[in-house]
Amino acid sequence: MKKELGVNPYLFPMPTYMIGTYNEDGTVDVMMMAWGGICAEDRVALNLEADHKTVANIRARGAFTLAIPGTDTLEASDFFGIATANKMADKFERTGLHAAKSSRVDAPVIEEYPVTLECVVEKLEDEPYGLRVLGRIVNVLADEKVLDEQEKIDAGKLNAFIFDQMRNGYYAVGEKIGQAWHSGAALMKQ
Numbered sequence: 292m293k294k295e296l297g298v299n300p301y302l303f304p305m306p307t308y309m310i311g312t313y314n315e316d317g318t319v320d321v322m323m324m325a326w327g328g329i330c331a332e333d334r335v336a337l338n339l340e341a342d343h344k345t346v347a348n349i350r351a352r353g354a355f356t357l358a359i360p361g362t363d364t365l366e367a368s369d370f371f372g373i374a375t376a377n378k379m380a381d382k383f384e385r386t387g388l389h390a391a392k393s394s395r396v397d398a399p400v401i402e403e404y405p406v407t408l409e410c411v412v413e414k415l416e417d418e419p420y421g422l423r424v425l426g427r428i429v430n431v432l433a434d435e436k437v438l439d440e441q442e443k444i445d446a447g448k449l450n451a452f453i454f455d456q457m458r459n460g461y462y463a464v465g466e467k468i469g470q471a472w473h474s475g476a477a478l479m480k481q
Contacts, residue, residue: 300326301456302456303456305454306325307323307325307360307452308325308359309322309323310322311401312356313348313397313399314348320345322344322345323360323368323369326338335410335428336426338420344375344376349412353397353412354393354397355398356408357426360404361403367388367403369461388402405436405448406449408430409428412426446467447467449464449465452464
């Protein structure tokens with residue numbers, strides 16, 4: 292028997308992505324977000340509350356990076372979701388992480404994150420619930436340690452983690468349990 296739980300954002304898993312931007316003084320700002328993802332081959336959509344410093348930075352710079360954090364950066368990554376650059380000017384410096392300027396967009400690349408999408412803002416939509424950012428991916432950077440023999444990203448090597456909206460937990464991912472567009476193929480023949 293199923294129990295009604297009302298209206299809640301209960302999808303699982305939710306991604307954990309790190310948005311990298313520059314503040315007006317050129318310092319690095321990073322924010323953890325979970326409400327967004329890929330929406331086309333070369334597009335990402337982010338849903339953000341309008342009062343975030345990161346939103347002001349995206350509006351001002353027209354660019355951002357979107358990175359996948361690994362479990363080795365859990366503490367710093369969670370901190371980026373707790374602290375606000377609106378009140379904490381040294382937010383990035385407190386983590387001890389390192390940033391380099393993207394060669395493609397006006398945003399930082401955080402060196403400790405194994406995969407980074409470099410994005411330009413294509414569209415900003417102010418909605419009653421916040422801001423929807425549509426970004427066009429102009430390049431993907433991947434650390435060699437997460438690549439396979441064919442130079443493709445191996446999800447098992449990412450040591451990524453996901454967010455549990457129901458109980459506010461993080462869960463490590465990485466074990467491959469099937470092959471997309473193959474594991475269910477036998478049912479096509481019935």
